[in-house]
Amino acid sequence: MVEKEFVMSKKDKEQTFMVIPAYNEENRVQPVIENIAKLGYKMIIVNDGSSDNTLKKLKQSQEKYPDNIFILNHIINRGMGAAIRTGMDAALKHKPKYIVNLDADGQHDIADINKVCEPLVKGRAEAVIGVRPFKDMPRSKNFANSIMNLLTKIFYRVDVSDSQTGFRAITYDALKKIDVDVEGYIIASEFLRQFNENNIKLEEVTITTIYTPETQSKGTNAKVGIKIMFRMIKQILFE
Amino acid sequence: MLIYPIVFSFIALIAIIYLYQKVSQNKSSLYYVLWIVLWFLIIIFAFVPELSNPLAKLFGIARGLDFLVIVAIIFIFYLIFKLYIKMDKIQQDMTAIVREIALKNEIKYDKNNKKE
Numbered sequence: 001m002v003e004k005e006f007v008m009s010k011k012d013k014e015q016t017f018m019v020i021p022a023y024n025e026e027n028r029v030q031p032v033i034e035n036i037a038k039l040g041y042k043m044i045i046v047n048d049g050s051s052d053n054t055l056k057k058l059k060q061s062q063e064k065y066p067d068n069i070f071i072l073n074h075i076i077n078r079g080m081g082a083a084i085r086t087g088m089d090a091a092l093k094h095k096p097k098y099i100v101n102l103d104a105d106g107q108h109d110i111a112d113i114n115k116v117c118e119p120l121v122k123g124r125a126e127a128v129i130g131v132r133p134f135k136d137m138p139r140s141k142n143f144a145n146s147i148m149n150l151l152t153k154i155f156y157r158v159d160v161s162d163s164q165t166g167f168r169a170i171t172y173d174a175l176k177k178i179d180v181d182v183e184g185y186i187i188a189s190e191f192l193r194q195f196n197e198n199n200i201k202l203e204e205v206t207i208t209t210i211y212t213p214e215t216q217s218k219g220t221n222a223k224v225g226i227k228i229m230f231r232m233i234k235q236i237l238f239e
Numbered sequence: 240m241l242i243y244p245i246v247f248s249f250i251a252l253i254a255i256i257y258l259y260q261k262v263s264q265n266k267s268s269l270y271y272v273l274w275i276v277l278w279f280l281i282i283i284f285a286f287v288p289e290l291s292n293p294l295a296k297l298f299g300i301a302r303g304l305d306f307l308v309i310v311a312i313i314f315i316f317y318l319i320f321k322l323y324i325k326m327d328k329i330q331q332d333m334t335a336i337v338r339e340i341a342l343k344n345e346i347k348y349d350k351n352n353k354k355e
Contacts, residue, residue, distance in 0.1 A: 072341040074341050
């Protein structure tokens with residue numbers, strides 16, 4: 001039997017909040033958030049102290065969808081993790097049932113929101129991560145992400161097929177349970193560790209990743225990877 | 240007379256004068272006093288490096304000056320470590336402030352302010 005593809009109902013959408021961190025994304029952020037707004041989702045976008053016109057572009061989009069787009073502004077850049085935490089704190093105030101977190105650079109396919117929400121809506125899981133198929137990645141990214149998976153496995157004892165994904169969905173109750181207190185890209189692994197420690201049921205779904213030259217320049221590269229590793233070691237030793 | 244004791248004590252003297260001013264400004268300044276003591280030690284060792292020989296022997300290091308250099312490097316490492324910890328703390332505090340400001344000042348769409 002072929003199961004019909006799951007689509008979020010209007011009611012589900014109303015109970016969902018997107019959290020989108022944006023840092024220097026003036027050229028890419030608008031289509032992403034406007035397409036999400038078109039689908040009827042509400043979202044919190046955190047401008048993480050961008051040095052370009054990201055904030056201006058966000059305001060322009062907010063003008064078009066004043067009921068869907070909420071903007072928060074970090075006055076100086078504090079990192080991906082800090083932006084996500086700010087966004088999630090703000091989302092919690094609205095008491096949504098589901099919180100979805102994705103990147104602002106357009107590397108995620110908006111249609112995948114249905115996919116990552118399905119296990120939450122159907123009650124199969126409390127947290128979902130959208131995993132990128134590694135075989136589709138450029139080789140350097142593939143290698144970097146494989147290393148990060150290994151590190152996450154060693155230091156945090158969480159074995160997932162994509163530890164550094166920026167696409168995740170979590171229920172309100174589960175988000176209340178966890179306390180991620182990090183600033184940078186390590187937040188991806190930190191979420192997994194917290195899910196694990198708080199016995200939050202996690203499910204993986206495969207997502208489409210759109211790789212363009214722009215989206216490739218950001219994210220996990222060797223420098224970020226080493227930084228994450230040191231942070232992990234520090235956490236294991238001192239916290 | 241070698242040149243380095245003069246140069247060293249000159250630098251040390253400037254540092255001591257600077258630190259002394261700091262001490263006279265605020266009373267609770269054990270930290271500055273320790274630094275003054277340290278600079279005085281530097282002057283003493285600069286003029287009579289032989290004084291470090293017995294100390295070096297104690298730690299099994301052949302030459303007194305080697306011992307001083309090793310101690311200095313360890314001290315510098317300690318300072319760097321301390322600075323790192325402090326900076327880390329400041330970074331975290333800064334993030335907390337920035338997040339707080341962001342959460343308190345949600346940017347709302349306001350038709351009337353459109354032309355701003």
